[in-house]
Amino acid sequence: MxxxxxxxxxxxxxxxxxCFRSIVALPEMCPKCVELKLPREAASFCTQDCFKASWSTHKSVHLKAKLSSIGTGTDDVKSNLPEGWLYCLRKGQGRTSKLPQFDWTGALRPYPxxxxxxxxxxxxxxxxxxxxxxxxxxxxxxxxxxxxxxxxxxxxxxxxxxxxxxxxxxxxxxxxxxxxxxxxxxxxxxxxxxxxxxxxxxxxxxxxxxxxxxxxxxxxxxxxxxxxxxxxxxxxxxxxxxxxxxxxxxxxxxxxxxxxxxxxxxxxxxxxxxxxxxxxxxxxxxxxxxxxxxxxxxxxxxxxxxxxxxxxxxxxxxxxxxxxxxxxxxxxxxxxxxxxxxxxxxxxxxxxxxxxxxxxxxxxxxxxxxxxxxxxxxxxxxxxxxxxx
CATH class of the missing domain: 3.90.230.10 (Creatinase/methionine aminopeptidase superfamily)
Incomplete structure (x- = not known):
């Protein structure tokens, strides 16, 4: 039917x-993102394996950042979510008690x-x-x-x-x-x-x-x-x-x-x-x-x-x-x-x-x-x- x-x-x-992206612990930082001074939430990955597995899609963030630096706008970069969260979810992982850097609007926070x-x-x-x-x-x-x-x-x-x-x-x-x-x-x-x-x-x-x-x-x-x-x-x-x-x-x-x-x-x-x-x-x-x-x-x-x-x-x-x-x-x-x-x-x-x-x-x-x-x-x-x- x-x-x-x-x-x-x-x-x-x-x-x-x-696609849903799960909140996970984010100890790994993309070096290129750090160099470009991108927001932490766009540069963070839960593990090195996660970072490697997500590289093919994540690297597009760097191109957007370079374009924005010459006046094409920064909204897309600022709103870009770490590809690692999606990777982790598909690997069966979920939220942990550690939170990403984010400008929370109210008192509520995500829990595991x-x-x-x-x-x-x-x-x-x-x-x-x-x-x-x-x-x-x-x-x-x-x-x-x-x-x-x-x-x-x-x-x-x-x-x-x-x-x-x-x-x-x-x-x-x-x-x-x-x-x-x-x-x-x-x-x-x-x-x-x-x-x-x-x-x-x-x-x-x-x-x-x-x-x-x-x-x-x-x-x-x-x-x-x-x-x-x-x-x-x-x-x-x-x-x-x-x-x-x-x-x-x-x-x-x-x-x-x-x-x-x-x-x-x-x-x-x-x-x-x-x-x-x-x-x-x-x-x-x-x-x-x-x-x-x-x-x-x-x-x-x-x-x-x-x-x-x-x-x-x-x-x-x-x-x-x-x-x-x-x-x-x-x-x-x-x-x-x-x-x-x-x-x-x-x-x-x-x-x-x-x-x-x-x-x-x-x-x-x-x-x-x-x-x-x-x-x-x-x-x-x-x-x-x-x-x-």
């Missing part, structure tokens, strides 16, 4: 197509990550599961159009999204100060496998975990690791499940212990942005109106909308039609909208270090309106005070 042709607009990780979790042989897997490279997705028409699904596809979407909701709820129940995001990932992984699904993020362009956990200033695509959640944190858990050839995607941002009033307002406003956007979904509505609704509500609340991750692989224009499925996923910042990328190539953080929140649902356009395929269930944990009110 073609996994992309039935997936629709639901895989949130597809906005970052560059645990080994890749196993997938039972009986579980149907997407085409990137084994080697980390999607084959069908990059050239699929679904990068540009929203497919109108047939009844069988819609039913499979319902089943998959129901699993996704139950998995996210299981993860939400364990949130507390002292719990690691890696433990959250374990719960997501095991709950997904128990339901017969595959955790879509796992090994997608080498992403090493089964879900994304984005804490405080992390906007999206945070990698679960050994850091323990602290009282006052906010954490987003983003779950995508692959089941019966389709993906179901959703996420929520949760409070950890006692959270300050500014963070509460941020999370509630982000929730409201999603709700207001869902309310306008029906046949004939322009897709662009979703962004207009979200931007209006966030701006009126003194917050900003992240602009770097719009579309998530889908460039659709035009109007909504019955039978289409897609996600809406507002990412709202307490400060400015701009973001920066951590050296791991995945973790997107706010440029000013202020907090960010997001919520996401997978939706089906019906003849008369919208069906929220990942809707909260009667059994879902009561995590949001405004819903209880």
């Amino acid at each position: 073609d996994p992309v042709s039935t997936a629709g607009y639901v895989l949130g990780l597809c906005s970052l197509s560059s 990550i645990s080994p890749k979790r196993a997938i039972p042989a009986h579980v149907e897997q997407p085409d990137w599961a084994l080697d980390g490279t999607p084959k069908i997705e990059p050239n699929s028409d679904l990068q540009h159009v929203v497919e109108i699904k047939n009844p069988d596809q819609i039913q499979r979407m319902r089943e998959t999204c129901r699993i996704g909701r139950e998995v996210l709820d299981a993860a939400a129940r364990i949130i507390a100060p002292g719990v690691t995001t890696d433990e959250i990932d374990r719960v997501v992984h095991e709950a997904t496998i128990a339901a017969g699904g595959y955790p879509s993020p796992l090994n997608y362009h080498f992403f090493p975990k089964s879900c994304c956990t984005s804490v405080n200033e992390v906007i999206c695509h945070g990698i679960p690791d050994a850091r323990r959640l602290e009282d006052g944190d906010i954490v987003n858990i983003d779950v995508t499940v692959y089941y019966k050839g389709v993906h179901g995607d959703l996420n929520e941002t949760y409070f950890v212990g006692n959270v300050d009033e500014e963070s509460r307002k941020l999370v509630q406003c982000t929730y409201e942005c999603l709700e207001k956007a869902i309310q306008i979904v029906k046949p004939g509505v322009r897709f662009r109106e979703v962004g207009e609704v979200i931007n209006r509500h966030a701006t009126m609340s003194g917050l900003s909308v992240v602009k770097s991750y719009c579309g998530h692989g889908n460039k659709a224009v035009g109007v909504m039609k019955a039978g289409q499925t897609f996600t809406i996923e507002p990412m709202i910042n307490a400060g400015a909208w701009r973001d920066r990328m951590w050296p791991d190539g995945w973790t997107a953080v706010t440029a000013d270090g202020k907090r960010s929140a997001q919520f996401e649902h997978t939706l089906l356009v019906t003849e008369t309106g919208v069906e929220v395929l990942t809707a909260r269930l009667p059994t879902s944990p009561k995590m949001f005070p405004w819903l209880n009110e």
Whole structure:
């Protein structure tokens, strides 16, 4: 079965197509980079073997540096990530406790990550599961159009999204100060496998975990690791499940212990942005109106909308039609909208270090309106005070 042709607009990780690079200890420095006075993060390698194995691609950094010195610009050089991180990841290594030199925007830092979790042989897997490279997705028409699904596809979407909701709820129940995001990932992984699904993020362009956990200033695509959640944190858990050839995607941002009033307002406003956007979904509505609704509500609340991750692989224009499925996923910042990328190539953080929140649902356009395929269930944990009110 073609996994992309039935997936629709639901895989949130597809906005970052560059390969994942793991953070590792970086004791080795490229002599030429040192001579050219390049940033340490572009010149560092974990071992001499790593440096040698990466030389064929790394040496292009030197050419860029020389070009920049005669006025062609330095942005590419400054943003160039060490090829050694990618090499180490493919060799099965992950983060260590030693950090690269980097201009961190907030208080959060990366922690070590645990080994890749196993997938039972009986579980149907997407085409990137084994080697980390999607084959069908990059050239699929679904990068540009929203497919109108047939009844069988819609039913499979319902089943998959129901699993996704139950998995996210299981993860939400364990949130507390002292719990690691890696433990959250374990719960997501095991709950997904128990339901017969595959955790879509796992090994997608080498992403090493089964879900994304984005804490405080992390906007999206945070990698679960050994850091323990602290009282006052906010954490987003983003779950995508692959089941019966389709993906179901959703996420929520949760409070950890006692959270300050500014963070509460941020999370509630982000929730409201999603709700207001869902309310306008029906046949004939322009897709662009979703962004207009979200931007209006966030701006009126003194917050900003992240602009770097719009579309998530889908460039659709035009109007909504019955039978289409897609996600809406507002990412709202307490400060400015701009973001920066951590050296791991995945973790997107706010440029000013202020907090960010997001919520996401997978939706089906019906003849008369919208069906929220990942809707909260009667059994879902009561995590949001405004819903209880």
